[in-house]
Amino acid sequence: MKRIGMLTSGGDCQALNAAMRGVVKTLLNSGEQIEIIGFLDGYRGLIYSKYRMLSGSDFSGILTVGGTILGTSRTPFKTIKDPDEDGLNKVEAMKSNYHKLGLDCLVVLGGNGTHKTANLLSKEGLNVVTLPKTIDNDLWGTDMTFGFQSAVDIATDCIDKIHTTASSHGRIFIVEVMGHKVGWLTLNAGLAGGADIILIPEIPYDLNKIIDAVNLRMKRGSHFTIIAVAEGAISVEDSKLSKKERLKKMEKSKFPSVSYELADQISQATGQEVRVTVPGHTQRGGSPCPYDRVFATRLGAEAGNLILKGEYGFMVGYKSREIVKVSLEDVAGKLKALDPEAGIIKEAKMVGVSFGD
Amino acid sequence: MKRIGMLTSGGDCQALNAAMRGVVKTLLNSGEQIEIIGFLDGYRGLIYSKYRMLSGSDFSGILTVGGTILGTSRTPFKTIKDPDEDGLNKVEAMKSNYHKLGLDCLVVLGGNGTHKTANLLSKEGLNVVTLPKTIDNDLWGTDMTFGFQSAVDIATDCIDKIHTTASSHGRIFIVEVMGHKVGWLTLNAGLAGGADIILIPEIPYDLNKIIDAVNLRMKRGSHFTIIAVAEGAISVEDSKLSKKERLKKMEKSKFPSVSYELADQISQATGQEVRVTVPGHTQRGGSPCPYDRVFATRLGAEAGNLILKGEYGFMVGYKSREIVKVSLEDVAGKLKALDPEAGIIKEAKMVGVSFGD
Amino acid sequence: MKRIGMLTSGGDCQALNAAMRGVVKTLLNSGEQIEIIGFLDGYRGLIYSKYRMLSGSDFSGILTVGGTILGTSRTPFKTIKDPDEDGLNKVEAMKSNYHKLGLDCLVVLGGNGTHKTANLLSKEGLNVVTLPKTIDNDLWGTDMTFGFQSAVDIATDCIDKIHTTASSHGRIFIVEVMGHKVGWLTLNAGLAGGADIILIPEIPYDLNKIIDAVNLRMKRGSHFTIIAVAEGAISVEDSKLSKKERLKKMEKSKFPSVSYELADQISQATGQEVRVTVPGHTQRGGSPCPYDRVFATRLGAEAGNLILKGEYGFMVGYKSREIVKVSLEDVAGKLKALDPEAGIIKEAKMVGVSFGD
């Protein structure tokens, strides 16, 4: 008999349920006797012992369902080592609950913050297997994370819709795309949506180059321009500031995000109307796309397989079209950013996309 | 031989191309010899004589294409009777170009502002036929406008996507829906998306009632709430202010729209996280939904038919499932708002939707 | 206290769950104490006393879910008055179970066959309220049925996809659309998808007219043609046969449906490749479109309202944009077909659609 704890942590995304279904179906099909304990609302559930006993039927029909049946939360990441407001040592609480419940292992689905804590728990002696969940695709050790392609689809759909209104009105439109500190999502959605200019954190932008690109389009007879801007996009000047200086500058800014500041700057420089659209949280919502369903199912199956074999301390990742296991130690604390010299960026430039550099 | 001018004016929306295709196919199929002149960027094209000669092939394959092949603009509405910056009398310019080009009639696709000008031109002696275009569904004299159902679909998709993330995180989410001064779009998208609270201009809201509704949901075990807020939603207090006072208050506000103000108020009153999502211009973009394609085609065909019969001065509208003609005089300057006692609102209340009243 | 039985019968369609949710939410919000008994797999559940007690939570989150949580079946319609294989009098069994369970009323969601049985039960003294479910839109007494618009969307999407491949290959494509004996679905999907030829049961077709239309397109330079064919489409000659003769002819035919026969005939007459695509059961599947969700919710709410008022023997329908009640007697046994002189057909002809007549 194996008793497995499971939790989803951090911002939700598509295919969390698909991945959990993959794990559980693999375990239940193995012939071993399995008990599944689902902790509620991320690590919170493990810390405060909030959980539900789950059976196979809880995982039936959820392949296509967005969100997470376990709930999630972001709360305890930044201060995981500090006591909570009541003085509780959170790490000790998690260890204690893990042992009290007699768990054989803990399956954790999450992104970068989640993996730091997962690695910490692994070092503390818990058996941990993780799955790479994030629309940002910024996890080290895997070519791809689930949620990413679904978010690309949604952000692209947004750019597609903006295209018809931009061209009808002859306007400049900025679409602000999620992605945290990296440009994977914006680059892919921008390319797929035919954005003329794509701004990503990995390539700090020069405002003048953006304005040149807009003007060049107008000169060539294109009376509208679509700009895909990563939420983490940054100007060359700001990229030279310290993190502290940058935060200070952002706090003082009258603009809610870099996109609105850019809109103002471009409008002033070109005399054109510039509109901003922010698809926001819709990018993490809704049913996972078929790519993510297959991908998350595969990852989940291999996570189940690791558990059956008793191999712990790994994230299940994806390298060169095969599912692989990656040591949690190698994953935790690292960020997978785009290489500005990557093939995809060169190709984007070949077809005329400006990165403002 | 008939020579027809055509223009699309005001904010773009879905099915403008479908409607124009309906008009032109009907004219070309009639056997009469027809010439089509497409004015560019709304009334601007007529004022400044910017146009293209169009043939049947220009209207082939555009049934499913969003936006407008003629371009559009909002500019000249508010000041149509005043001279432009160069002293040009715009109304006289339109009349003059109409006659110079030897037009038999002018087909105008637009919303409320557009119809005021269309009626003015009709009174000035031009032969005008109009088609009711707006995602707001606020045009008098027709049960339905094209663009509306497509926008409902998009706003609903947004609420659907927010639903999964809201329920996973246990958050309150506000989705701000377009609709100008009326609640048609928000009400329909809110009902279709299963919003718990729907706020529309026709029913000024009481903040306390909203908070009661949120708290009641929490008490019943629903840890998340979806609120669909019309961009024109208004509190009971603000609804008592004069238009001037209201504008002043809005200018002073630190919030970009009523949704953000509400988010702040609800967050403070309930202690819950409240997030805002604004699908914005995506609501008017992309391919028209099948409903709008059929509807716009039907309206366009009947507009073509009126032209063939030489009946002018009408908007082609929709009443009780039949296409009808409505005098431009009856349409211009009126707003079709929701009746707070309408069946659909009563039914929404029956299934438990709160309108904050 | 009220105890309500509920069942869904006949072919499933979109928004069945949305409609049931509307009924139940209205009843539960009324303040009255309510018990809901869900009969499984249509009338079968009532006949053989297969049911589940349902609570409010069973109806939570199902607004957007396709199919029916109660299951459905077509079985007992044709022979409802005859005993079943074990000699059971089915009508008596239903009456008996209704009374044994102490039901105050029975809510039935279904199409034409379902309504015949519902009317019969009503005449037998049971309190019955019904809701008009069918993708065919062929129910008497209501302008619209739920499921219809969702099916239009799916069939249109199919035609859209066929359009790109038809135009790339220069082929004639037939898309066979559902709709039983009427043409509502085919006409609307055909118009929305820009079909060149639309064949519906209400307008028997002349093969020569179809071939003329194809040839005219080729002569005008259109190297492909899209034909939307209702599953019930019929030639002028076949429309003159008796029902018996027609069935005989169909049995002998080597073609699985009228579309394949037409493809063969058109191919032989024009020398062109003709392909057939049959979206089939996908037309009744998947999440309901926003239109259907709103519509089914409204109908469900008013059905709940009738129950609260104790008004029985009605179908809740839709007339001129308002929800109405229609006597079951008026609904049962009638078919709502398209009028060949209806505005929408005239308008389709104006824009150049051929009906093969």
Place this chain on the structure above:
Amino acid sequence: MKRIGMLTSGGDCQALNAAMRGVVKTLLNSGEQIEIIGFLDGYRGLIYSKYRMLSGSDFSGILTVGGTILGTSRTPFKTIKDPDEDGLNKVEAMKSNYHKLGLDCLVVLGGNGTHKTANLLSKEGLNVVTLPKTIDNDLWGTDMTFGFQSAVDIATDCIDKIHTTASSHGRIFIVEVMGHKVGWLTLNAGLAGGADIILIPEIPYDLNKIIDAVNLRMKRGSHFTIIAVAEGAISVEDSKLSKKERLKKMEKSKFPSVSYELADQISQATGQEVRVTVPGHTQRGGSPCPYDRVFATRLGAEAGNLILKGEYGFMVGYKSREIVKVSLEDVAGKLKALDPEAGIIKEAKMVGVSFGD
């Protein structure tokens, strides 16, 4: 100055236009003077000298448009070396037109058949660059072909829709998926759609195993089963026949495809209703999915790059997440089938999918 010929050949698919746009944008952005000649309807255009001169604007706005602006045809493949009906040597005609038009190279987009001819032309001394187009993903030398992911999305959507109706009616449903002689498309769509049984050519099926899987599901309380069947699926017995014997058997069969035969066999063995749905040509239609748009753009850009560098005789492919060039000689005449021992198949089995083996 460079003069480039371009053609699309074989069955159309999504992202053909996106790929051509990538090539042409790269060439036009390079600063070199470029002329583009588009041959119409595949190799036919090159053989019979049917072409159009194309400019940059022909490739604007086509990123999202399905099909191919050049048209395509399947005709001349099988008999490319034989003379046509008028005695024309087709290969010589292509060479002659290539030289007459003064082409520097020929860009060919196509699948397996197309690549045989492309390799032949390359051997005959023409400068050829190719791009891997097919929804089947069966081209040697590349991990992925464009069109594939879009087709997966469409086939998955079909399975999703069938899911709701299958579960409502408690039926067994077969969805017949394209893919020619390989199972990539069926496997991915089947996994994404949660199919219970997936039958692909690479794993011949044993009918008894399928029936066991259906019965096991019923025993466990699942009253419906979804079976994804590749159009090329084959039974163990038939896999032992010679190609000739198999064709003979198929000709004699009363069933239009293997799916219908299976439906009949399963129905007889289980006593359950079995329905078949065939999405057919819709799988190659409509707008490309974002994945394919990015992928085809990247491939097109690198094809443009090869041309600028004067490197010919290559297909542009994809290996381990980078774009690579593959010698045409290595591509032509090979088939990329699924390895029955591949990770994805093992993972599918882990989560309980039956392959009938």
